[in-house]
Amino acid sequence: MHDFKYVHGELYCENVPVAALVKRYGTPLYIYSQNTLEQHFRKLDKALAGLDHLICYAVKANSNLAVIRVLADLGSGFDIVSQGELMRVQTAGGNPRQCVFAGVGKTEAEIRYALEQNIYCFNVESEAELQRIERVAARMKRRAPVAIRVNPNVEAHTHAKITTGTYENKFGIAFEQVPALYARASKLKHLHLRGVQMHIGSQLTEVAPFRQAVEKVAPLAAALKQRYGIEFFSIGGGLGIVYDPALASGQPEWWQRPQAKSLLTPARYAEALVPLLQPLGLKVLIEPGRFIVGNAGILVTRVEYLKRTGRKNFVIVDAAMNDLIRPAFYDAFHEIVPLRKKSGASTATDVVGPVCESGDYFCKDRPLPRLKEGDYLALLSAGAYGSVMGSNYNSRPRPAEILVTGKRHAVVREAEALPAIWQNEKLAPWQKR
Numbered sequence: 001m002h003d004f005k006y007v008h009g010e011l012y013c014e015n016v017p018v019a020a021l022v023k024r025y026g027t028p029l030y031i032y033s034q035n036t037l038e039q040h041f042r043k044l045d046k047a048l049a050g051l052d053h054l055i056c057y058a059v060k061a062n063s064n065l066a067v068i069r070v071l072a073d074l075g076s077g078f079d080i081v082s083q084g085e086l087m088r089v090q091t092a093g094g095n096p097r098q099c100v101f102a103g104v105g106k107t108e109a110e111i112r113y114a115l116e117q118n119i120y121c122f123n124v125e126s127e128a129e130l131q132r133i134e135r136v137a138a139r140m141k142r143r144a145p146v147a148i149r150v151n152p153n154v155e156a157h158t159h160a161k162i163t164t165g166t167y168e169n170k171f172g173i174a175f176e177q178v179p180a181l182y183a184r185a186s187k188l189k190h191l192h193l194r195g196v197q198m199h200i201g202s203q204l205t206e207v208a209p210f211r212q213a214v215e216k217v218a219p220l221a222a223a224l225k226q227r228y229g230i231e232f233f234s235i236g237g238g239l240g241i242v243y244d245p246a247l248a249s250g251q252p253e254w255w256q257r258p259q260a261k262s263l264l265t266p267a268r269y270a271e272a273l274v275p276l277l278q279p280l281g282l283k284v285l286i287e288p289g290r291f292i293v294g295n296a297g298i299l300v301t302r303v304e305y306l307k308r309t310g311r312k313n314f315v316i317v318d319a320a321m322n323d324l325i326r327p328a329f330y331d332a333f334h335e336i337v338p339l340r341k342k343s344g345a346s347t348a349t350d351v352v353g354p355v356c357e358s359g360d361y362f363c364k365d366r367p368l369p370r371l372k373e374g375d376y377l378a379l380l381s382a383g384a385y386g387s388v389m390g391s392n393y394n395s396r397p398r399p400a401e402i403l404v405t406g407k408r409h410a411v412v413r414e415a416e417a418l419p420a421i422w423q424n425e426k427l428a429p430w431q432k433r
């Protein structure tokens, strides 16, 4: 299935022309395809069918309530990293009993709240955190379910800012120290050793690092099962997507294309990992974020100005790094296509936003068709780590978000009104006149 495609030269999201949404709601505008979300979840679910498994969607990739609800309706669990994300899951109708709580800095209040809500497990990132969870659970006269996050020290071959599974990173407990930590944790009366977890990084495009990490940690998981009766092994998220041209040309999705053989597909992922996991007899959790939602969203923007300087051809648009920070933050590539297909020669173009930062660009020297003021562009694959990383930098209001299914659409986040940006600010008493 491909849900952002040209029909008679016009970009559609499912059966809705994107231009119609833009006309009604303006730009910048995030648009999500429900069908794409569902298909991605189902593909992964099917690939893992041979295992007792639970997909825990990583909420941080896109925490819109409507996105969470689509996944909750498919039976997804959730990987959360804050009380706010847990409350979002609950507000959207997800089940806290299918939530795992990750992150290196859980506060006492967050631990208490998550325990009250009966989450499935805390994925613990340090000994100090284990002790804190023990204290909070003791006070509540409860036993807290925990899994220790193992850092397997495997190089994920991804961008430095999203590598998490080597000893250079703040995440997890060094592989060699894990058995001793379980031994100490088993003496804490208010902990229930429920599982073991790892997550080696994000946007991985090859299966080898996953295989390496699972091969390394599987024997440990087996030993922990035997010794402490743990019930699950979470292998984390990190499945990469293709950001380069794929959807725009109306081709089948990337993993169905022949040239995608070398890329990480759900089938290849499962083929490599299921045989390693099945013999353990443990429940397997996976925590995909980007894979589920990345290609299910676009950000639409309007061309405001053309500006030619000595050697550069700038297209200044009304979206900016505060709406989508990935190019500035991770040197990320987003395919950029016009809403109405253009023929003719392309020119090397820099698409830039209005924010006062040189880092505020979406592409540099990219061959794009000749554009003019008032044209609209779609930044593809903007569903993950897009809106959630948005800010009000330059006092820019956050854009609206639309969910599309078939011919229907709904506003799932209202565009922010201008005074709302400073509604929590006030003058100091001595400044009053």
Ligand SMILES: *Cc1c(COP(=O)(O)O)cnc(C)c1O
Binding pocket: 058, 060, 061, 079, 102, 103, 199, 201, 202, 203, 236, 237, 238, 239, 287, 288, 289, 290, 291, 384
């Ligand atoms: C961010 C994160 C994920 C999701 O990563 P993706 O690359 O979006 O799949 C999963 N697990 C943990 C612990 C994370 O921090």
